[in-house]
Amino acid sequence: MTIFEELRTDHNKQRKLLELLLGTSGNEPERKQYYQQLKVQLDQHAAAEERYFYNPLIEDDATIEMSRHGIAEHHEIDELVETLEQTEMSSPAWLQHFKNLQHKVLHHLEDEEQGFFQRAGKVLNEEEKEKLGKDYRNMMKEKGL
């Protein structure tokens, strides 16, 4: 699979977890469970995506700006996760912070899939798309994902 297909696969895992989390409430064990899964997915996906998608693309004039933008959004997502970490999970504030995170993540995934992938598709050749996809997936597997 190409890097685009691999990234999309994991984006959909994030979307699913966000949706599942929205259906949980208060002290339900599911909230904790899905949240832990989401946190690991977000973190490992961002690390592997930066290495095998943004790093190669930041070298090219056509994709330098979107790469910087994408990486900056990863940092914003980190900060929202940090805020959530510091909030009692059963409190109404947690749900509000969670919704902020959901909004940001969904927007970020749209940016990547609707804009960045298209631009990146013109910069990377077919061989690179496959190689990066394989490297990305191997890194995720090493983390047990």
Ligand SMILES: [Fe+2]
């Ligand atoms: Fe990303």
Ligand SMILES: [Fe+2]
């Ligand atoms: Fe992504």
